[in-house]
Amino acid sequence: MPIPKINITNPEAIELIRKIQSGEIYIPIKAWWQKYKWFTIAGFVIVILLIALAIGKKASEKTPLPVFIPPEIEDVVPTEQIIIKSEFSALKEEIQSINTDLPDPFIPVYDNAINLEEAVY
Amino acid sequence: MKLFSKLLLIPLFLYLLSTVSTVVYADAKSDFEFQYSKYRQNYIEYSILKKDFLENPTLDNQQKAILAAKQTLSTRDLAKGSFAAYLLYLCQEKETNYAPIKPSIDALTQAKNFYLSEAYKSQSIVTAANLAEYTQNYITNTVTHDKSLRSGVVACKISQLVRFQIQSKNSLDFILPKLAKPYSTALQTRITDIQDLGNKINDTINAFTTKFYSEEMLDNIDNESYFTNNSETVKKIQILQLKWIDSLIDIDLNYAHS
Numbered sequence: 317m318p319i320p321k322i323n324i325t326n327p328e329a330i331e332l333i334r335k336i337q338s339g340e341i342y343i344p345i346k347a348w349w350q351k352y353k354w355f356t357i358a359g360f361v362i363v364i365l366l367i368a369l370a371i372g373k374k375a376s377e378k379t380p381l382p383v384f385i386p387p388e389i390e391d392v393v394p395t396e397q398i399i400i401k402s403e404f405s406a407l408k409e410e411i412q413s414i415n416t417d418l419p420d421p422f423i424p425v426y427d428n429a430i431n432l433e434e435a436v437y
Numbered sequence: 438m439k440l441f442s443k444l445l446l447i448p449l450f451l452y453l454l455s456t457v458s459t460v461v462y463a464d465a466k467s468d469f470e471f472q473y474s475k476y477r478q479n480y481i482e483y484s485i486l487k488k489d490f491l492e493n494p495t496l497d498n499q500q501k502a503i504l505a506a507k508q509t510l511s512t513r514d515l516a517k518g519s520f521a522a523y524l525l526y527l528c529q530e531k532e533t534n535y536a537p538i539k540p541s542i543d544a545l546t547q548a549k550n551f552y553l554s555e556a557y558k559s560q561s562i563v564t565a566a567n568l569a570e571y572t573q574n575y576i577t578n579t580v581t582h583d584k585s586l587r588s589g590v591v592a593c594k595i596s597q598l599v600r601f602q603i604q605s606k607n608s609l610d611f612i613l614p615k616l617a618k619p620y621s622t623a624l625q626t627r628i629t630d631i632q633d634l635g636n637k638i639n640d641t642i643n644a645f646t647t648k649f650y651s652e653e654m655l656d657n658i659d660n661e662s663y664f665t666n667n668s669e670t671v672k673k674i675q676i677l678q679l680k681w682i683d684s685l686i687d688i689d690l691n692y693a694h695s
Contacts, residue, residue, distance in 0.1 A: 400690055400694060402685075402686040402689045402690055403689070404608050404612075404682060404685055404686050404689060405686065407601070407604055407605065407608060407682055408679065408682045408683070408686065410601070410604075411601050411675060411678050411679055411682060412679065414597060414598075414601075414671075414675055416594075416668055416671045416672040416675055417668055418590060418591060418594065418664040418665075418667050418668045418671065419587070419590040419664050420590065420594065421466075421520075421523070421524075421527075421590065423520070423586055423587060423590060424473055424516070424520070426476070426513050426516070426517060427480065427509075427513070428572075428575060428576050428579055428583075429572055429576060430483065430506050430509055430510055430513070430568075430572055431506070431565075431568050431569050431572045432487055432490060432491075432499065432502050432503070432506065432565050432568060432569070433569065434491055
């Protein structure tokens with residue numbers, strides 16, 4: 317089946333085709349590229365880095381981190397000090413505990429004058 | 438039926454026996470504390486009733502005050518008697534049998550008997566005049582025995598110091614056979630030093646006891662400085678005894694264990 321030939325009659329379309337064929341339509345794009353070329357490249361690089369980070373994070377989550385276990389240190393056993401206690405230490409403690417403050421035991425105060433007379437002060 | 442009643446009596450008898458033995462074994466200190474708390478209680482009551490009587494001297498108030506006074510007199514002397522018994526217990530608990538303090542032991546025994554007899558005697562009071570007369574006599578007669586309590590406290594402390602001396606000497610006698618013979622020069626010096634120090638402490642205690650019974654000290658018995666001066670001497674003797682026991686421990690650790 318032969319393709320029917322299309323006759324373009326719309327002047328706007330004809331003008332657009334002419335601009336495409338002559339390359340006139342790319343002039344503003346080239347001007348924009350010239351102006352923002354480095355911004356665009358930098359943005360692109362950042363997007364690539366962000367994507368790489370996201371991929372790396374996903375990949376790291378799947379692989380568990382190796383747990384670092386420090387090597388075991390042997391317990392330091394303190395040198396046993398043999399305390400020789402004399403059998404007379406108890407007597408010493410007994411002597412130390414004696415109360416030297418007199419009166420011990422304390423002598424209570426008693427009223428020797430118990431009567432029904434009015435006290436004279 | 439008779440057998441059943443007899444069986445019932447056995448637990449009752451055992452209960453009574455346990456109660457009596459508890460009373461007998463109550464120690465001298467707790468007995469004194471109990472009697473003294475009763476005296477304090479009665480004394481407050483007596484003070485209130487005496488005040489009532491003096492403010493409103495009716496016959497009824499007088500009788501109430503006399504009864505309260507009698508009760509207070511009884512508990513006061515029981516408290517004093519039990520305090521004397523407590524001091525006797527402290528002086529004699531370790532059986533030091535230190536003869537120089539025997540006068541204090543005798544005086545405390547007499548004081549205890551005096552207070553206990555007074556606690557009984559005061560119960561014959563009927564009138565206010567009886568009470569006044571009783572108290573007048575008591576004030577005169579109790580002076581010596583009240584002084585015995587003060588000197589008894591110091592005598593007990595001397596007894597305690599003597600007991601330490603006996604224990605210390607026994608410790609030295611115990612350790613000497615354990616030391617290797619012949620003694621080295623250093624060990625011999627230590628043994629001589631410790632024996633000299635022991636004799637010095639004995640002399641100090643004897644001198645303290647002699648001074649304690651001197652007229653000067655007996656005249657000074659009611660002064661505030663009486664106990665202060667004696668405390669200082671007791672402290673000095675304690676320091677010497679500690680020095681002695683440190684020397685003994687030194688010998689024990691360095692020579693008896695090697």
